[in-house]
Amino acid sequence: MNNAGFLIYLIMIAVPAICNAQDLSPMKDVAGFRDRLEKMSADVTTISSDFIQEKNLAVFSEKIISKGHFVYRNDNKIRWEYTSPYRYLIIINNDQLYTSTEGNSKVYDIQANRMFQEMNKFMSSFIRGDILRNEKDYTPQFFENTSHYYVKLTPVSTRVQQMLTGIDIWFDKNDFSVAGIRLTEPGDDYTKIDFTNRKLNTEITGEKFTF
Amino acid sequence: VRNLLFSICSLVLLQSCSPSLFNDFRRSNSPLDLHDAGWFGNNDGSTRFRVSVNAGKKNTTGIMVLKLFSDDSHRVVFMTEMGIKIFDIEIYRNGSHKLHYSVEELNRRTMISMLGNDLSLMIYPFTSTGSLKIMERKDGSTVLRIKDKRGRRYAFIDNHSGKLQELISSGTLFRKVRIKYTGKGSKPEKIEISHNFLKLDITLTLLK
Numbered sequence: 345m346n347n348a349g350f351l352i353y354l355i356m357i358a359v360p361a362i363c364n365a366q367d368l369s370p371m372k373d374v375a376g377f378r379d380r381l382e383k384m385s386a387d388v389t390t391i392s393s394d395f396i397q398e399k400n401l402a403v404f405s406e407k408i409i410s411k412g413h414f415v416y417r418n419d420n421k422i423r424w425e426y427t428s429p430y431r432y433l434i435i436i437n438n439d440q441l442y443t444s445t446e447g448n449s450k451v452y453d454i455q456a457n458r459m460f461q462e463m464n465k466f467m468s469s470f471i472r473g474d475i476l477r478n479e480k481d482y483t484p485q486f487f488e489n490t491s492h493y494y495v496k497l498t499p500v501s502t503r504v505q506q507m508l509t510g511i512d513i514w515f516d517k518n519d520f521s522v523a524g525i526r527l528t529e530p531g532d533d534y535t536k537i538d539f540t541n542r543k544l545n546t547e548i549t550g551e552k553f554t555f
Numbered sequence: 556v557r558n559l560l561f562s563i564c565s566l567v568l569l570q571s572c573s574p575s576l577f578n579d580f581r582r583s584n585s586p587l588d589l590h591d592a593g594w595f596g597n598n599d600g601s602t603r604f605r606v607s608v609n610a611g612k613k614n615t616t617g618i619m620v621l622k623l624f625s626d627d628s629h630r631v632v633f634m635t636e637m638g639i640k641i642f643d644i645e646i647y648r649n650g651s652h653k654l655h656y657s658v659e660e661l662n663r664r665t666m667i668s669m670l671g672n673d674l675s676l677m678i679y680p681f682t683s684t685g686s687l688k689i690m691e692r693k694d695g696s697t698v699l700r701i702k703d704k705r706g707r708r709y710a711f712i713d714n715h716s717g718k719l720q721e722l723i724s725s726g727t728l729f730r731k732v733r734i735k736y737t738g739k740g741s742k743p744e745k746i747e748i749s750h751n752f753l754k755l756d757i758t759l760t761l762l763k
Binding site: 403408426533535 | 616620640
């Protein structure tokens, strides 16, 4: 089996385990889930994980797969690194956003750019799971199966609706870490990210976030 | 008088910008298969490129997916590495285009028009509506002289591969575009688009 075939095979066996909607039922204890998620969010200092990103272009009925590694530290630091199909690095370190790809590096002041502020807020709220508190912008629905909690967020603000028609988040039942997210856009394009090899509260040095 | 002087100067300037370096042409009788010479005409699968856009001092990168969409059109989608769609445009064989989606920042008439023009020349460099003459240079290489509503342009064909190597369009002042294709197989490994009067360079590298 070639690399592409193996990747498709991995996705086929891994993704339905998380995303199979048929065995989902309404969550029994939503308040308990929220409490435990709050606690996990407060206790987690670092997260590191591999990820597989799947961009589905509805017009072509085809998926674009990217892979990489991501690191989060709770003092407002994120490293999001693509290794395939080519290397592309994004680092958020407090008020600075750094991007780098083959010979091209840029540093942006997040506070000077509203789009980057939104992006930073969005990424952080996903990673910690505290997007669920934002009921001003989203209406949540809660489900579960044997291995995952699943929250379906429907945007209510017009501003968000222009970009997204739905957000799905899967939480691992063992440690409440985010196992996968799916962002659905108008026109049925979507971006799905599955997080694998997740490690919580390991030591992550500042070097990962320097540029 | 001032207007007349300005017009004459403009004409001289414009004339000097036209590709007069191609005066060593002579008519060729060699047959040429345009379907084989183009890079996208026979392609029914999708093609993905890593894209780098240098506009002035700004650089943007992302992934472009290009696919034959109907008998007469290609669909082109450009997105960031994180999967945020920037634009979705359909390019027609006759040189026209239709925008299906664009982020707000890009959605300006001149920007979309330029984008449509560049992609149109890149995907459909020859013509289905205008005139096309096959010429031969002194060194034996084949050059096509094309004229249609997109303007006048010259297409340089590699004699060994029979593939389009370079396209120089001499459309209106700000639409002077040079497109270089590099590749050995059926898909171009690299495409470089540059504009004579704009600091806008686009490089596409094939993703395998």
